[in-house]
Amino acid sequence: MQTEIVGKPVPRKEGRSKVTGAARYVDDLSMPGMLYGTTVRSPVARGRIRAVTFGEGIPWDEFVVVTAKDIPGENAVALILLDQPYLAAEFVNHAEEPVLLLAHEDKHLLERARRAVTVDIEPLPAVFTLEESLAGKEIVWGEDNVFKSYLVDKGNVDEVWTQPDLLIVEGEYSTGAQEQLYIETNGVIAVANAAEGVTVWGSMQCPYYVHKALLKLFALPPERVRVVQCETGGGFGGKEEYPSMIGGHAALLSWKAGGRPVKIIYDRAEDMVATTKRHPSLTRHRTAVTREGKLVAMDIEFVVDGGAYATLSAVVLSRGTIHAAGPYTCPNVRVRSRAVATNVPPHGAFRGFGAPQSIFALERQLDKVAGAVGLSPAEFRRRNFIREGETTATGQVIREPVDMAGLLDRAFELTDYEAKRERFARENAENNSTQKRGIGFASFMHGAGFTGSGEDYLKSIVGAEADAEGRVRVLAASTEIGQGTNTIFAQLASNALGLDYDLVEMAQPDTGNVPDSGPTVASRTCMIVGKLVESAAVGLRQTLQGAGLLTDEYTQDEWREACRRYVERYGALKSFSQYKPPPGVHWDDEKYQGDAYGAYAWAVYVAEVTVDTLTYETRVDDFVAVQEVGKVVHPVLAAGQIEGGVAQAIGFTLYENVVWQDGRMINNQMTNYVMPTSADLPPIRVHFEEQPYQYGPAGGAKGIGELPMDGGAPAILNAIEQATGVRFTHVPLMPEALMRGLNEKA
């Protein structure tokens, strides 16, 4: 009997299949009679389709061709609104918008055919940036280009500005788009016909999102649609919504082809140019602070560029809005936020989901405010950190013990921050080297689970089943996308039942076989779904005990025997558990006030940099990530989450620049969109503090996945400010911008 499985670095469940190449991703699967599918896309950003012509030299009668007219149900990707078509029928609203689908058994001929189709479009005026959209240069969505707006209003900001003896500090900050760049591109296989319904296998985070979208697309009842997740080569948010699109496309082709399987795998260029990215953002801060350095008011305007259709922008905006005021106590806070439309491919989920954008702005602004008050960035934050019993911007009373100052101390101790800060200041001033050094930090929080009442609406369900040999299977739609779902769910269930880890497996996420445990997003898999895994597992034990087959104390052999007898007598042994909100949690969707998240992870990240003022290269020399995430279920996986997220944040800050031309990404290759390699990254040193969350699984786990994306950009730019004396306000900070900034200073 194994105890204390939680907190141990047990081997990853699918580790062996991944290191031997045996793991099967969707492109590794083939079916008899399978066709390959491809997508003909709009060459322009906005316009009216005049004609589609099929060029010479292609045996078109061999091809399956699907247009909007072939759609059996509704031509809309069901997500939040129904504004995004599967295939443009008359108008296109962004470059690379899907217009027509082709399938053929020969993928080389298919590619030639795709290039032989011409979509003739009468161009319409388009907007390409959020500034143009806000200015109403052209109305391209709804009545005012605004997908969604929120107002968080605490105290009364407007009464503050005229008060005497306050310092008022303003600042403006912006962030660029970022490509998720999972190494496995989007891909699916579909089999669909009127007799058998629709089945889609693919790389995805959220099988039930795809399921919901296919119901609408084909006008079918739920039992006629099945979605199965294959091994998935990374998601990071990029496979939250897009699989509904590509899955629908493959299914439409298969439907038209009478049910022959159709595989669509995007190549890298198509994946980068056509699918979602992180929302570009613009944030304006106006901060009032006393001469002693106490925050009095924060007036924040936060805008994200949603792209051409609504997709998930309202929810991304929500998380960014709520995180905009950070882990600080301030009596007067106003956050006005908007997601606006532009004629670029819709921006979507990417790890952090709006929070990295607004936290970047805040943590840059607070360094500026500290300077204005004459305090060090650290001392200024110490005077304003939120404490237990105080309220956030949404009026949420922090009921858990929180010790931001302690995290700061720990992070500074690990980096020798204070001494370095002083030394770098002295050396940068004294010597004539072109190598300038800096150290900076950011302090922040990240809420786990869906925002506000989101989890109440989801009502997630998890099942557990035991067979006659006592083996337990967890039934959930939560996906393994590299973060370790298979492993931690097995840990949580085996821990709850006192069984060996090896006795528990997770079922393949298949909507035909597992309940809807909600999407694999929002740092919710461990904290929210993991708790349900525990209670579903406990339900198995209670059933066996209720049947008189098991006593309170039992050995693994007794468990096996009890399962054998139960299955013999009654058949399948299953148990289900559904989400219920923790007591005392309230959220007001209208006022945007209340308990925004069940729990927060808290963190302080420190970055040390060298800036070469001759070559304009910036190198991160050291990175320390200190966070409090509740109980750590698996130390290696948890550290892996932080390290990977920090690496993506470093990319977001210094390397990953989406270059746009007329609303189209033109550097859609790994050659010229550059993510960090193993030679580029500093040591990433990860430290956890564990403050158990009373409603989390395994004695108190919280969410972890998105957190590490939040702190890197501001910590690095704060360090660069020390190195250069220049207050940069945009990421990615490319060498050209660094050069301009340094030249202006000189």
Place this chain on the structure above:
Amino acid sequence: MSDGAIKVDVRCTVNGATHTLRVRPMARLLDVLREDLHLTGTKEGCGEGECGACSVLIDGELVNSCLVPVLQVEGAEIKTIEGVAAGAELHAVQQAFIECGGAQCGICTPGMVLAAVSLLAHTPQPTDADIRHGLAGNLCRCTGYMKIFDAVVRACERAGVKA
């Protein structure tokens, strides 16, 4: 093939087995491995030699199989991820990747394991810088590389590491 390409015979050894492949001469080695030999452990990440997901060993050298026309492997010995373990017994690098958390989503892992095997074959006692530069042709979006470095160090601490 409906594009009318002429096929030729290419003889090579893959994971110890000799093959005579009837292929289009300019077909990518990556596609021949995956489609003709059904060795799907070799992955395509970018198709332009940037990401290293398609890494294989040709005569002991690490190459991106997406950039190699199959004609070039006439007479060569190729090792793919499927040939790294000795039957059921994992290579020390593979074992270390599991233990140290070197694989997350797993899509870069076959190429990364081969890059690590190749590194240790050429540099049995690599420094940190050797490891960082030795793996710099293989992109990983999940791990931030730290656990991969740990895995390489652990593998070379164990005896009997060779390609």
